[in-house]
Amino acid sequence: MARREVFVNIYEQITGWRFFAIIILLLVGTGILYYFNQLGETLDGREKKYAKLYAEGIRFTIEQSLNSSCDYTYVQEMLEANETVPMILVINGVPSKTHQNIPELEDKTRKWTEQELLDFKYNIVAEMGQEHPPIEFVAGKDKGYVYYSNSVVVKQLRYFPYILIGTFLIFGSLAYIAYSSSRKAEQNRVWVGLAKETAHQLGTPISALMAWVEVLRANPEFDASIGDEMEKDVKRLETITTRFSNIGSIPQMSKERIAEMVEQTLKYLERRISTKVKVHFASQIPDDTMVEVNRHLFEWVIENLCKNAVDAMVGKGELFVSLLPLNKNRIAIDVTDTGKGISQTNLRKIFKPGFSTKKRGWGLGLTLARRIIENYHDGRLYVKETQVDKGTTFRIILDVA
Known part of the structure; x- marks a missing residue:
């Protein structure tokens, strides 16, 4: 593609x-x-x-x-x-x-x-x-x-042009950095405003959908299992709305059982992705391992990595999610697919805003995912390994609480 x-x-x-x-x-x-x-x-x-x-x-x-x-x-x-x-x-x-x-x-x-x-x-x-x-x-x-x-004057004169050019470069660089930072801050404000407005607009239809689910449940002939799945999807929309409304604000952190949270996220996704994709979950860390995260944002990162993996496999393959212990009280979360892999040319660009190899999407998912992990959770998100036509492994590294 x-x-x-x-x-x-x-x-x-x-x-x-x-x-x-x-x-x-x-x-x-x-x-x-x-x-x-x-x-x-x-x-x-x-x-x-x-x-x-x-x-x-x-x-x-x-x-x-x-x-x-x-x-x-x-x-x-x-x-x-x-x-x-x-x-x-x-x-x-x-x-x-x-x-x-x-x-x-x-x-x-x-x-x-x-x-x-x-x-x-x-x-x-x-x-x-x-x-x-x-x-x-x-x-x-x-x-x-x-x-x-x-003489001293001639010796100083030989260095003067380099000092002059260096001074110009320093002031020019500072001016460019100030201008670039100003423009980036302006862009960030636009994105934050758009995200908050999106969350505001989603609020009303989500409340209406919750009401309609209750109306359907009131019908004795309505399948309760369908109502449960619909409620899960509506709650997922509420979670997404919360994520958008929190953009631009300092996220609230809490200690969570990381293995349980990742497993629950995978179970939700497994029923909503292609049935030709087989999901494998493995944890080598204790079940009670706690990590300080923002649940809404971190679940979104896992979802984003998994959905990218499914897209890379074109809806058919195997998805492996593993939790591994590391040194110095840290853990790793590996998301591995059997998809088309990433070329060396694209490998340097995948975390840049606006870059996408898909026909749909804005090319912001991996950029936001890395920012959430590194800026909010003091962790790391990077491509651990990739081979063209064989697959890719993304790794998240987090500190244990």
């Missing part, structure tokens, strides 16, 4: 406008990264020029003897113009005393031993060498290198 989508969920499908918005966001993010990358490269090139000027100034100073009549004022000003780029001079492989913008070396209060100072300079030179190749120059017999690293 072909799968049919009953509702179109705009929150889970990528529509045209959403795809377009994602493309725009990707282009904007790429543009931001490109712009700041270009800006970083420009500043990096400028700082490299500072390093070259610094190296040229050092070379000129070394080549000119101190006794020369040359005016070093301009050279000194050029060397001191750099106030941001960390640099250190290495002569013939040994770090010298000449450096700029290295806070640790400029701290006058810090006391160094000669070896500590030399080790620190070697570490600084090694780190700067990994960041940029040194600027090499030759002055007389000496071979010098100016090691440098990017």
